[in-house]
Amino acid sequence: MAYGERHGERWRAPYACDPAASRGRLHGVDPSPTRGEFQRDRDRIIHSTAFRRLKHKTQVFVFHEGDHYRTRLTHTIEVSQIARALARSFGLDEDLAEALALSHDLGHTPFGHTGEDALDACMADYGGFDHNAQALRIVTRLERRYAEHDGLNLTWETLEGLVKHNGPLVDAGGRAFGRYAAKGVPGAILEYNARQDLALDTHASAEAQAAAIADDIAYDAHDLDDGLRAELFDLDALRALPLVGEALAEIDARYPGLERPRVIHELIRRVITRMVEDVVAETGRRLSALAPADADAIRFAGAPVVAFSPRAAEADQAIKAFLYPNVYRHPRVMRIRSEADQVLRDLFARLFAEPALMPDEWTRDLQGADEARRARRVADYLAGMTDAYALIAHRRLFDVTPDLR
Numbered sequence: 262m263a264y265g266e267r268h269g270e271r272w273r274a275p276y277a278c279d280p281a282a283s284r285g286r287l288h289g290v291d292p293s294p295t296r297g298e299f300q301r302d303r304d305r306i307i308h309s310t311a312f313r314r315l316k317h318k319t320q321v322f323v324f325h326e327g328d329h330y331r332t333r334l335t336h337t338i339e340v341s342q343i344a345r346a347l348a349r350s351f352g353l354d355e356d357l358a359e360a361l362a363l364s365h366d367l368g369h370t371p372f373g374h375t376g377e378d379a380l381d382a383c384m385a386d387y388g389g390f391d392h393n394a395q396a397l398r399i400v401t402r403l404e405r406r407y408a409e410h411d412g413l414n415l416t417w418e419t420l421e422g423l424v425k426h427n428g429p430l431v432d433a434g435g436r437a438f439g440r441y442a443a444k445g446v447p448g449a450i451l452e453y454n455a456r457q458d459l460a461l462d463t464h465a466s467a468e469a470q471a472a473a474i475a476d477d478i479a480y481d482a483h484d485l486d487d488g489l490r491a492e493l494f495d496l497d498a499l500r501a502l503p504l505v506g507e508a509l510a511e512i513d514a515r516y517p518g519l520e521r522p523r524v525i526h527e528l529i530r531r532v533i534t535r536m537v538e539d540v541v542a543e544t545g546r547r548l549s550a551l552a553p554a555d556a557d558a559i560r561f562a563g564a565p566v567v568a569f570s571p572r573a574a575e576a577d578q579a580i581k582a583f584l585y586p587n588v589y590r591h592p593r594v595m596r597i598r599s600e601a602d603q604v605l606r607d608l609f610a611r612l613f614a615e616p617a618l619m620p621d622e623w624t625r626d627l628q629g630a631d632e633a634r635r636a637r638r639v640a641d642y643l644a645g646m647t648d649a650y651a652l653i654a655h656r657r658l659f660d661v662t663p664d665l666r
Contacts, residue, residue: 273352274351274352275553276467276548276554276558276559277354277468277556278357278556279556280297280298280299280300280354280356281298283299283416283417283418284417286414286415286416286417287401287410287457297356299356299357299416299418300356302357302415302416302419303356303360303363305414306360306415307363308406309400309406309413310404310406310645311399311404312337312363312364314646315334315337315366315367317648317649317650318332318334318371318373318648319332319371319372319373319601330487330490331484333369336366336479336480337362337363339479340365340479341359341362341363343475344359344361344362344468344472345358345359345362347475347537347541350544351471351567357468357469358471358472360415360419361419362475364419364423365396365423365426365472365476366392366396367400368391368392368393368394368395368397368398368399368644369395369644370390370392370643370644371605371643371646371647371648371650371651372598372601372602372604372651375598375601375605376601376644376651377391377392378602379601379602379605379606380605380644382606383610383613384640386636387632387636387637387640388447388448388633388637389444389447390640390644391447393427393447393450394449394450395644396423397420397423397453398449399645400413400415400423401413401415403641403645417457418466418468420453420457420459421469422465422468422469423469424459424465425459425461425463425464425465425469426465426469426470426472426473427439427440428464428565429464430461431462432462433462446461460560463560463561464559464561464563464565465560466556466559467567470559470565470567470568471567473567474567474568474569478533478536478537478540481532481577482529482532482533485532485580486525486529488584488587488588489525490525491593493587493588493594496524496525496528498583498587502576502583503576503579504580505532505576505580508527508532509524509528511531512524512527512528535573536577539569539572539573540568540573542570543569543570544566544567544568553566597665597666600663600664601648601663601665603663604651604662604665605651607659608643608651609639609640611658612639613636613639616639618658619638619639619642623641623642648665
């Protein structure tokens with residue numbers, strides 16, 4: 262008896278991905294009597310080494326600055342909560358939405374986007390570095406947990422969503438566009454796509470779209486929260502922002518004289534709630550207009566179905582435009598970014614020149630490898646490091662290591 266028959270199916274929209282009808286895994290597995298296929302994917306991701314490392318990887322503020330700032334792991338958990346809420350609202354498969362939320366940042370380097378920029382520069386002559394492509398490498402090659410294959414052997418739907426959660430990568434003619442228009446689709450994605458076609462020219466499932474917009478909502482809210490707590494800006498600086506300013510005015514009117522920490526909590530709660538409610542309403546309108554009969558109707562819709570309304574999209578862009586200079590490019594953050602950048606560039610140069618300095622498991626098959634393969638191996642090794650481990654490795658190899666304080 263199949264899992265769904267034994268345990269009963271939850272209410273599911275016709276356009277949701279059905280685990281019983283999954284397009285399968287690259288390596289066949291026996292069905293589970295207790296878990297659906299997307300549940301198994303979620304569990305494999307949670308138990309992976311890459312997922313555990315997110316605990317000690319920077320979101321914006323490096324690990325020593327305080328226990329309450331977001332890390333990649335706490336960010337990922339917040340994205341997962343919002344993605345499940347959205348999936349439930351639309352009758353989607355919550356397990357798939359959660360699996361995609363939990364895996365979306367697996368490919369990030371130590372030190373946040375600074376690390377990605379540094380590795381991309383170091384890899385400029387060898388195909389560059391892209392955290393989305395790196396996440397695919399992790400779940401299909403770099404995790405080594407199973408006797409029969411490398412990677413986590415996730416379902417087609419999870420891999421598709423991981424690669425395409427922000428939209429198609431190529432047009433109908435196979436030409437890269439969007440974020441990949443200038444440099445082309447990363448080689449890791451093309452290489453895997455040749456083994457298992459992920460339909461790079463279509464949108465991903467509604468579950469993947471829910472996870473993607475949950476990511477936007479989560480980091481808009483928590484980067485405002487962390488920036489306020491770090492005193493990079495004050496509450497008055499937010500009053501001109503759409504949606505945020507309205508929420509602040511509402512708090513002032515309802516709770517005059519409320520202490521600052523409670524104002525911040527009330528503000529962030531309202532920002533998340535209003536954005537989620539807007540996505541639910543706008544997506545409901547789009548679903549009604551499209552009337553999708555199955556999951557593929559979402560993929561071939563030609564535009565995202567899970568989306569902000571124009572007004573909320575404007576607010577989202579205004580928040581991001583505010584955060585860029587006031588958080589991500591704040592002088593305090595930039596000083597640490599500069600030091601972190603140098604740590605990774607130093608490590609890359611040294612390990613590329615002397616790969617034997619890496620652990621044996623990373624070098625045992627590099628004998629005779631060309632420069633591109635050696636560079637990719639070094640990048641894989643560095644990308645997997647936590648912030649603390651990268652600093653330890655730097656201290657082991659260099660006389661002077663910045664404190665990143």
